[in-house]
Amino acid sequence: MSTQLDLQRLSLASNLASNGDRTAVATSNGVLTYRELADRVEELGRRLGTERRLVALTAGNDVDSLVGYLAAMAAGHPLILLPADKPAALESLVAAYDPDVILSSANGRTVLEERRPGTGHTLHPDLALLLSTSGSTGSPKLVRLSYDNLQANAESIAEYLGITEYDRAMTTLPMSYCYGLSVINSHLLRGASLVLTDLSVVDPCFWDLFRSEGATSFAAVPYTFELLERVGFAAMNLPTLRYVTQAGGRLGPDLVRRYAGLGARSGWDLFVMYGQTEATARMAYLPPRLAGTSPGAIGIPVPGGAFRIDPVPGLEHGELVYSGPNVMLGYAQTPEDLGLGRTVDELRTGDLARQTADGLYEVVGRRSRFVKIVGLRVDLGQVERILADLGIQAASAGTDQGLVVAVEGEHDPALLGKLLAQGIGLPRAALEVHAVRELPRLASGKLDYPAVLALAKPTVQDAPSSANSGAKPRDSVVRIFEDTLELEDISDDDTFVSLGGDSLSYVAASVRLEQALGHLPPDWHITPVGVLGARFEQPRPRKRRPFARLETSIVLRAVSIFLIVSTHIGFLHWQGAAHVLMAVAGFNFARFQLSGERMPRLRKQVASLARVIVPSMVFIGFAYLITDRYSLANIVLLNAIIGPEEVTTRSHFWFIEVLVYVLVSMTALLALPWASRAEKRFPFLFPLVLLAAGLLTRYELFEPGIPHTTPIFWLFALGWAVARARHILQRGAVSVVAALTIPGFFDNPARELTVLAGILLLLWLPSIPVPAGLRRLTVLLASASLHIYLVHWLVYPLLVELSPALAVVASLAAGSAYWALCSLAPTVIGRTKRRILSAR
Structure with a gap:
């Protein structure tokens, strides 16, 4: 069963001495030249013997581990590479594969444990390295890699990164992880240097070492970027940094854009990469010049590799299949598999992908990250993306019995459980949400999904509410939510958002809560009812401040309706x-009406639309009966389409009519599956395309068929784009669009300046200070703005001759009263129905 060492070896490991006295390794304790490294590798190789044996190495980011890896590769001994900080993984794999030799490091020296003099295995001549698959450290299932795999992938990576002998890479990832190992291989191949350290990027000593050694690159997984945010990486002075690589999972497009932009300003490149252990390390990379324009793409195949996409029955996108010299020999699950040769010729990645028009590849999901619960196919990746859109870091796992989600930080599991159940259409009982201080992760920084699945009940959501259910503040919150949202049976775990609140009910609820509770925290709309009430269990002294901050959209609504009414009155x-x-x-449409899946979202949009249409039709019908100013077309909100072209009193309600047309059109558009997918995939680009279409009417290139109403859909789309502008570049782009398109829209420059100022305030200022004494009035006017617009047409003619100021006040008051009546009506109707039913 023994085999003499006359077979393949890893050339990048056996040719170390050819790089002479150049620095191979730098640590906080000194440097090691290539010649010195080669001598140590050769010495350990002699200790391993002349007979080919199965070696297990527990590796850390230290010189002894590096020497152990290179000695096995240079001498031709197949190596099982394990993390040094996972003793359970070593025990499991030793029991499963019975290695002949175990290497480890202790007290600055290499420890060689010889378990037998020869070998107890049949080892295939091509077998070089055995690595755990992603997420399965300690599992008997290993990836079998050949010498050609390691050499080819190192050459490919060194080529597209442009690695030279002058580069120095910091080791931010474990050597036992294929990504971390690929950094080592690609740099040693080119005679470059390694700065070996196990320090974290949050440790100031890491950056001190980076600067002192003149490091030129480091590798990062998505979690690394979270850590970089904490340490102020953007402000660091790193003059020798040439590039940063990213792999190990999908990095959000916004972060890709941000770090690509930071690199462009600071003189370094961001390489977004894609790979799997089964492909040795890397399969694709995104050229840095494309990171800003295609941040969601994995890019193009690495040199020597190729992709194709195979259809998957029942799914929209196909599976990404990779071929190239770095594709593994196959898997091993028993010692007998170590004698096998190549059993696979290409790698079925398990990722669902598409190819863009410019030839880039994008991964859109994970084929194996689907579970089928109560007959519904659930994409676990989509669950994480839903929460990511809310700014929540999460990991989801599941079986066909149910879904388990871990969320990082102090979030309310019950609330998130409701949101997820509604968003993905699952019964609430089939979903568990657990709040954890930190998401469980492997040594590589990847999420540990088995640990997520192992989270045990009882869940946080089963814990009793801390709120006193009988307390008066809690009852006030429930009653207000019942009235403004037209709902019953509201529990302590519900919030305004989870109950389907929108822009109209948001302001309405806030003003009543302000009156009932005396003060509202800024996060009231996402605070559970029980917690919101409990915050006001005990009276707390409040400091009086001359100004209070309100959301910009609320201030604009209040100020705008005041100016509209005042202008109409004179x-x-x-x-x-x-x-x-x-x-x-x-x-507000983008802010409140675009969350969730297509059909639940459609129901929410229709309900919100009804809150505009019903009070409008009721009041206009009343105005039709008591005056001769309006027509039946006004009542059904069609005057803008079928009414007379000349501007008459029948044109009073043009704004509401056009708003309804726009909302109906957008609701219908987003009910289409392709449009819904496009909006989800391109949240910023989608409203810009609508804006471009709307500009056809703005510049009179297309006649919309609404004769006496200035086409203003493009302004609606512009506001939508404002809501979707997430970072400074996007906000800057929207500002430029507004500045270019608004001038010339009216004949009055002051009118154009008003519109431009309003949009820029909405874009750049999240809140505006208002005098504390006017806070409640501002919220009230914003809440009743639609109703004030309706009512003032009947109120002010009665008083304008007496006093224009009195006409303004009366119009605002009457509109607010109508709003209060409309808010109360659903509750009264519901109670009346219940009394009738109970009487029967």
């Missing part, structure tokens, strides 16, 4: 406010 003359409101409508 108390003031300030035009453009209605067009600001149209942009605010688009902003």
Whole structure:
């Protein structure tokens, strides 16, 4: 069963001495030249013997581990590479594969434990390295890699990264992880240097070592970027940094753009990469010049590799298949498999992908990251993306019996459970959410999904509420939510958002809660009812401040409706406010109406639309009966389409009519599966495309068929884009679009300036200070803005001759009263129905 060492070896390991006295390894304790490294590798190789044996190495990021790895590779001994900090993994694999030799490091020296003089295995001549698959450290299932695999992938990586002998790589990842090992191989191949350390990027000593050794690169997984945010990496002075590589999982497009932009400003490149252990390390990379424009792509195949996409029955996207010289020999699950040769010729990645028009590949999901629960196919990756859109780091795992989600930080599991159940269409009982201080991760930084699945009940959501269910503040919150959202049976775990609140009910609820509780925290809309009530169990002294901050959209709604009414009455003359409101409508549509899956979202949009249409039709019907100013077309909100072209009193409600047309059109558009997918995939680009279409009417290149109403859909789309502008470059782009398209829209420069100022405030200022004494009035006017717009047409003609100021006040008060009546009506109707049913 023995084999003499006359077979293949890893050339990058056996040719170390050819690089002479150049620095091979630098540590905090000194440097090692290539010649010195080669001598140590050769010495350990002699200790391993002349007979080919199976070696297990527990490796850390230290010189002894590096020497052990290179000695096995240079001498031709197949190596099982294990993390030094996982003794359970060593025990498991030793029991499963019975290695002939175990290497480890202790007290600065290599420890060689010879378990038998020869070998107890049949070892295939091509077998070089055995690595655990991603997420399965300690599992008997190993990836079998050949010498050609390791050499080819190192050459490929060194080629597209442009590694030279002058590069120095910091070891930010474990050597036992294929990504970390690929950094070592590719740099040793080119005679470059390694700065060996196990320090974390959050340790100041890491960056001191980086600067003192003149490091030129480091490797990062998505979790690394979270750590970089904590240490202020963007402000660091790293003059020798040439590039940063990223792999080990999907990095969000916004972060890709941000770090690509940071690199462009600071003189280094960001290489987004894609790989799997089964492909030795890397399969694709995104050229840095494309990171800003295609941040969601994995890029193009590495030199020598190729992709194709095979259809998957029942799924929209196909499976990504890779071929190249770095594809593994196959898997090993028993010692007998070590004698096998190549059993696979290409790698079925398990990832669902598409190819873009410019030839780049994008991974859109994971074929194996699907579970089928109560007959519903659930994409576990989509679960994580839903929470990521809310700014929550999460990991999801599951079986056909149920879904388990871990969320990082102090979040409310019950609330998130409700949101997820609604968003993916699962019964609430089939979903567990656990709040954890930190997500479980492997040594590589990847999420540990088995640990997520192992989270045990009882869940946090089963714990009793800390709120006193009988407390008066809690009852006030419930009653307000019942009235403003037209719901019953609200529990302590519900929140305004989870109950389907939108932009109209948001302001309505806030003003009543302010009155009932005396003060509202900024996060009230996502705070559970029980917690919100409990915050006001005990009276707390409040500091009086001259100003209070309100969301910009609320201030704009209040100011705009005041200016609209005042201008119509002649108390003031300030035009453009209605067009600001149209942009605010688009902003709030994107903010409140686009979350969740297509059909639940559609139901939410229809319900929100009804809250605009019903009070409008009721009031206009009343106005039709008591005056001769309006027509039946006004009642059904069709005057803008079928009414007379000349502007008459029948045109009073043009804003509401056009707003309804826009909302109906957008609801219908997003009900289409392709449009829904496009909006989800391109949240910023989607409204820009709509904006471009709307500009056809703005510049009179297309006649919309609404004769006497200025086409203003493009302003709605512009507000939508404002809501989706996530970073400074996107906000800058929207600012430029606004500055270019608004001038020339009116004949009045002051009117154009009003619209432009409103949009820029909405874009750049999340909140605006208002005098504390006017806070409640501002919220009230914003809440009742739609109703004030309706009512003022009937109120002010009765008082304008007496006093324009009085006409303004009366219009605002009457509109607010109508809003209060509309808010109360659903509750009264519901109670009346219950009494009738109970009487029967």
